[in-house]
Amino acid sequence: MDAGEGLQELAMKIRLAVFALLPLVACGPLGPIPGGRLSGAAGPSEVASWDAAADVENAQLETRPSDPYSVNTWFAALGSELYVPTSMILGPKRPTKRSWVAHVAEDPRVRIRLGREVYERVAVRVTDAGEYDRARAALEGKYGIEPEDRDPEREIWIFRLDPRSE
Numbered sequence: 001m002d003a004g005e006g007l008q009e010l011a012m013k014i015r016l017a018v019f020a021l022l023p024l025v026a027c028g029p030l031g032p033i034p035g036g037r038l039s040g041a042a043g044p045s046e047v048a049s050w051d052a053a054a055d056v057e058n059a060q061l062e063t064r065p066s067d068p069y070s071v072n073t074w075f076a077a078l079g080s081e082l083y084v085p086t087s088m089i090l091g092p093k094r095p096t097k098r099s100w101v102a103h104v105a106e107d108p109r110v111r112i113r114l115g116r117e118v119y120e121r122v123a124v125r126v127t128d129a130g131e132y133d134r135a136r137a138a139l140e141g142k143y144g145i146e147p148e149d150r151d152p153e154r155e156i157w158i159f160r161l162d163p164r165s166e
Contacts, residue, residue, distance in 0.1 A: 028060045028062075028070050028113065029060055029070050029071050029072045031072065032072070034069055034070060034071050034099070034100075035060075035069075035070045035071075036068045036069070036070060037062065037068035037070070038060055038062045038068070038070050038111055038113045038118050039118070040113050040116050040117055040118040041116055041117050041118070042117070042118060042119075042120075043114070043117035043118060043119040044119075045119075045120065045163045045164065046163055047080060047082075047119070047163075048080055049077075049079060049080060050077030050079075050080070050081075050082055050114075051077075052115075053075075053077060053114040053115065054077070056075075056114050056115050058072050058073065058074060058075075059072070059073055059074070059075045059084070059112050059113060059114050060072055060073070060112070060113040061073045061084060061100060061110055061111075061112050062110060062111040062112070062113075062118075063100045063103035063104055063107075063110050063123075064103040064106075064107065065107065065109050066107075069099065069100065069103060071099075071100050073085075074088065074139060074142070074143055075112070075114070075139075076135065076138035076139040076141075076142050077138070078134060078135065078138050081135075081160055082112070082119075082121070082160070082161045083126070083135040083138065083139065083158050083159065083160055083161070084112070084123070084158070084159050084161060085135075085136070085139050085156055085157070085158045085159075086098060086101055086155075086156055086157045086158075087154070087156070088139065088140075088143070088145060088154070088156055089145065089149070089151070089154075093151070093153055093154045093155060094155055095155055095156070095157040101157070104123045104159065108122045108123045108124065109121075109122055109123075109164065110122065110123045110161065112161055119161070120163075120164050121161035121162060121163060121164060122161070122162050122163075122164050122165075123159040123160075123161055124159060124160045124161075124162055125157055125158070125159055126157075126158045126159065126160050131160075132158055135158045135160070136156070136158060139158070
């Protein structure tokens with residue numbers, strides 16, 4: 001086999017791998033690659049406690065209902081409240097540089113998948129200092145972020161995911 005045939009064979013393998021992964025990406029994000037509409041069983045609109053999701057490491061957040069866009073994200077729960085931060089350690093230091101944040105600014109309706117259930121919510125930016133501090137402490141505790149690990153130049157927004165009233 002010459003170099004040209006070897007490259008053609010490699011290109012074919014790459015195409016097959018991409019086509020094999022497309023169904024996974026189409027129903028949600030794959031690592032850092034955004035996905036589309038999330039699949040899963042519908043979760044209840046009212047949740048008294050998110051304790052059942054305590055063992056879930058990462059969630060998938062879907063924005064832009066008209067053209068679903070989903071990303072992997074961190075989350076923390078405090079009783080019946082569920083919180084999602086913008087980037088706490090990686091990626092753009094300004095929340096407005098993230099596509100999903102721009103989508104939420106245009107339409108706050110989101111869906112979040114925790115495990116196998118998908119919950120319809122509305123994202124509300126936390127502006128109360130006390131609530132923000134409690135949510136941030138819960139997020140940092142869950143993901144093991146120490147105060148010395150904080151990047152003083154990183155702006156972090158936190159969204160509370162409230163039940164939809166629709």
